[in-house]
Amino acid sequence: xxxxxxxxxxxxxxxxxxxxxxxxESTSGTGVAKSSxxxxxxxxxxxxxxxxxxxxxxxGEPVTLVGRIGxxxxxxxxxxxxxxxxxPKVPYCGKDEGCPTPWDYCCTQTQVKDNIATVKIVDEAGKxxxxxxxxxxxxxxxxxxxxxxTSRRDDKGNLTIAANSVxxxxxx
Amino acid sequence: MLLPWxxxxxxxxxxxxxxxxxxxxxxxxxxxxxxxxxxxxGLEKSLExxxxxxxxxxxxxxxxxxxxxxxITSRTPGLLTASLDGTWLxxxxxxxxxxxxxxxxxxxxxxxxxxxxxxxxxxxxxxxRRSVRLIxxxxxxxxxxxxxxxxxxxxxxxxxxMAIGQTIEFEGEIWxxxxxxxxxxxxxxxxxxxxxxxxxxxTKRQDLSLVAMLLSPEALPAEVALFCKERIDLELHAVxxxxxxxxxxxxxxxxxxxxxxxxxxxxxxxxxAGLNMMYGAVAGRIREIAxxxxxxxxxxxxxxxxxxxxxxxxxxxSLLSGVIALTMFNGMAVRFTMGAFTLRIDSIAIxxxxxxxxxxxxxxxxxxxxxxxxxxxxxxxxAV
Numbered sequence: 001x002x003x004x005x006x007x008x009x010x011x012x013x014x015x016x017x018x019x020x021x022x023x024x025e026s027t028s029g030t031g032v033a034k035s036s037x038x039x040x041x042x043x044x045x046x047x048x049x050x051x052x053x054x055x056x057x058x059x060g061e062p063v064t065l066v067g068r069i070g071x072x073x074x075x076x077x078x079x080x081x082x083x084x085x086x087x088p089k090v091p092y093c094g095k096d097e098g099c100p101t102p103w104d105y106c107c108t109q110t111q112v113k114d115n116i117a118t119v120k121i122v123d124e125a126g127k128x129x130x131x132x133x134x135x136x137x138x139x140x141x142x143x144x145x146x147x148x149x150t151s152r153r154d155d156k157g158n159l160t161i162a163a164n165s166v167x168x169x170x171x172x
Numbered sequence: 173m174l175l176p177w178x179x180x181x182x183x184x185x186x187x188x189x190x191x192x193x194x195x196x197x198x199x200x201x202x203x204x205x206x207x208x209x210x211x212x213x214g215l216e217k218s219l220e221x222x223x224x225x226x227x228x229x230x231x232x233x234x235x236x237x238x239x240x241x242x243x244i245t246s247r248t249p250g251l252l253t254a255s256l257d258g259t260w261l262x263x264x265x266x267x268x269x270x271x272x273x274x275x276x277x278x279x280x281x282x283x284x285x286x287x288x289x290x291x292x293x294x295x296x297x298x299x300x301r302r303s304v305r306l307i308x309x310x311x312x313x314x315x316x317x318x319x320x321x322x323x324x325x326x327x328x329x330x331x332x333x334m335a336i337g338q339t340i341e342f343e344g345e346i347w348x349x350x351x352x353x354x355x356x357x358x359x360x361x362x363x364x365x366x367x368x369x370x371x372x373x374x375t376k377r378q379d380l381s382l383v384a385m386l387l388s389p390e391a392l393p394a395e396v397a398l399f400c401k402e403r404i405d406l407e408l409h410a411v412x413x414x415x416x417x418x419x420x421x422x423x424x425x426x427x428x429x430x431x432x433x434x435x436x437x438x439x440x441x442x443x444x445a446g447l448n449m450m451y452g453a454v455a456g457r458i459r460e461i462a463x464x465x466x467x468x469x470x471x472x473x474x475x476x477x478x479x480x481x482x483x484x485x486x487x488x489x490s491l492l493s494g495v496i497a498l499t500m501f502n503g504m505a506v507r508f509t510m511g512a513f514t515l516r517i518d519s520i521a522i523x524x525x526x527x528x529x530x531x532x533x534x535x536x537x538x539x540x541x542x543x544x545x546x547x548x549x550x551x552x553x554x555a556v
Contacts, residue, residue: 072233077401079394084401118402128398156405 036136038081038121038129040148040165047146050087050159051115059153065161066146068092069139070103071116080120081133087115088144103141117159119147119166126162137166144169175469175477183481187453191485194449198489198532201442205435206497206525210515212431214506218513219421222359223414226260226389227300228396231382233409237419239273243379244408246270251406252383255399258391262299267386269293269300272371274381278342278364280333288327289363289511290317290342292371300386303358309336309351316350317366322512325505326362340364343374359417362511384413439528443535450482454540461544462552471545478541479534486533490526497525 047066048057057063067085069075070092075084086092086105093099093107105112121129121136134140149163184191230252235242249270253259260267271293278288291297295311298304312318317340320326324334334340338349347366355361372378387393393412400408411419454461464474494517502517544552 077394077397079392080398082394082398082401084404113404116404118398118404120398120402128395130392130394154403156403158402158404160402 036138038164038166039137040167043167043169044146044148044165049089049115050085050117051089052087053117053151054114054157054159057151057153057159059151061151062149063151063161064146064148065117065119066144067117067119068103069141069143069145070105071112073101073104075103075141076133077120078132079130081129081131081136082118082120083133083139084116084118085145085147086112090115092142101141117161119145119149119161119163121166122149122162122164137168139166139168173469174473175464177480180477180480180484183477184485190449190453194453194485195489195492197445197449198442198486198529199493201438201445201532202486202490202493202525202529203497204438205442205528206493206517206521207501207515208431208435208438209521209524210497210501210517211506212428213516213518213521214513215424215428215508216421217516217518218357218359218511219417219424221303221357223412223417224300224302224386225412225414226387227413228385228387228393228410229382229413229416230385230396230400230408230410233400233407235409237411237416239382240275242273242381244382244406246378246380248380248406248408249383251403252385252396252399255403256385256391256396258387258395260386260388265296265299267296267299269297269384270368270380270382271297271384272368272375272377272379272381274371274375276342278327278340280327280329281339282330282333284327284329284333285340286327286329288323288340288342290371291360291363291365292368293365294368297365297384300384301355301360302386303356304353304360305355306351306353309349312350312366312370314367315345315347315370317347317364318351318353319349320361320363320365321352321354322362322505322514323364325507326512328507343371345374357514359511359513362513435524435528439532442528442532447536447539450536451540451543453481454478454544458544458547458552458555462547462549462555465545465549466553475541475545478544479537482537483530483533486529486531486536487526490529493529494522494525497521 044064047064050065050067053063053065066088068088069083069085071084071086077083090105090108090111092105093102095102099106121133123129139145146167147161147163148165149161152160152162230248231239231242232244249268253266253268271291273291275287275289277285279285306318309318319334324331334349336349336351339346340349385396393410396410400410461474465471497517501515504515505512506515
């Protein structure tokens with residue numbers, strides 16, 4: 001009887017361990033809500049950093065960009081799934097430096113100007129999706145995202161991506 | 173068996189001086205509560221009604237919610253109108269108001285003056301600021317201003333100094349008052365409005381502080397916010413007007429907390445004043461209370477009668493204070509950093525004021541009554 005108990009305990013532990021590993025596998029790679037149709041589970045290859053895209057991307061071209069959500073105290077647009085991203089090469093203040101909002105890049109604002117882009121999630125018709133990007137994509141400030149979409153440039157050098165898929169790097 | 177209702181009432185009349193003094197003390201405490209709660213309610217209401225949910229304010233991203241320090245280019249209104257479809261358009265006129273907003277020293281003809289809030293506006297301002305009503309005079313012409321109902325209070329000047337035809341001085345220029353406006357208690361009521369071009373000339377500025385846009389019902393404020401995010405070179409920030417004033421509400425939260433603390437402290441002081449008076453009143457009636465016990469009245473009945481006296485006195489004091497507060501303090505202008513607002517003795521203020529008053533009556537009567545009833549009847553009957 002004692003032996004049977006031990007077998008049951010071990011079997012339960014193994015099954016629990018297996019189910020945990022399955023769960024982590026399914027969420028690794030995104031770490032976000034998978035329900036959104038705009039979130040992709042595989043990272044697109046050949047993503048371009050924001051700073052480089054601001055130099056080379058042309059208006060109306062499909063682009064894949066990588067960047068970190070931030071650039072101001074409130075990088076998200078309330079009411080629409082849109083936000084600003086900053087080139088990952090631009091450093092941000094650490095929390096240990098006493099900065100309560102490190103995603104505003106207050107210590108490196110001069111570098112942000114040439115390394116920032118706006119991402120707006122669009123539907124099939126090309127219209128911005130209503131809602132909050134944080135809940136729709138499961139992202140937050142300083143999340144690193146890889147976005148795929150169409151670039152829009154203006155003569156002032158501003159870069160906007162009308163994105164239809166977003167990959168969120170795990171643990172960032 | 174309870175003591176007759178008239179017994180308590182007659183008791184109050186038996187010692188008119190003591191009763192009048194207690195009534196005066198209680199009324200003063202309740203009045204203080206009315207004034208402080210009226211202050212809080214006035215401040216809250218002023219910020220609450222200042223925003224229009226259909227209006228979006230666009231100002232500099234660097235000004236951090238302080239519109240006075242915002243500076244944006246004068247081409248911004250045109251750019252916004254051309255780039256966004258959501259602006260309310262009527263008879264071909266887009267409801268977009270470019271404004272220059274500044275806090276500066278204003279002096280009246282009589283020499284009074286202080287820090288005034290000046291807003292340089294165009295003819296589109298009343299289309300966007302829908303609560304603003306010109307109640308007297310006419311729209312400003314060259315070197316003329318219209319003043320809000322509370323502008324005089326904001327400057328700490330006499331209202332006659334801000335009458336139509338009077339002149340005021342700011343930014344080194346003399347301006348004639350051409351009209352007076354109201355805005356339903358909103359923050360604009362403490363402002364002075366003049367023509368944008370005149371104000372830009374006087375301040376030697378060509379920029380704007382903000383652009384206020386009235387959106388059509390199907391448009392979203394988020395679309396304006398997205399435009400500002402996309403046009404990073406313009407360094408603009410867009411916020412719904414109601415959200416802007418909600419932020420100010422948060423900013424003034426410590427003031428409101430402090431004011432509620434004052435209400436608690438004043439009420440506490442009132443309880444002690446009431447206790448002091450009631451102790452005096454009961455101490456002189458120990459033999460009377462013992463006699464009532466001797467002829468068969470239970471302690472509970474005597475206690476109820478003493479509470480009845482305290483509550484009657486407190487209720488009278490609350491009514492007296494309420495009448496004075498409603499007739500003399502309600503609507504009184506108060507000068508504040510962000511402008512001016514009026515004291516509001518509304519239902520909440522009356523509820524809190526009268527509630528505190530009645531509480532003073534009960535709490536003030538209880539301890540001395542307990543003390544008097546604790547003594548034995550035999551000893552109390554011999555008390556001097």
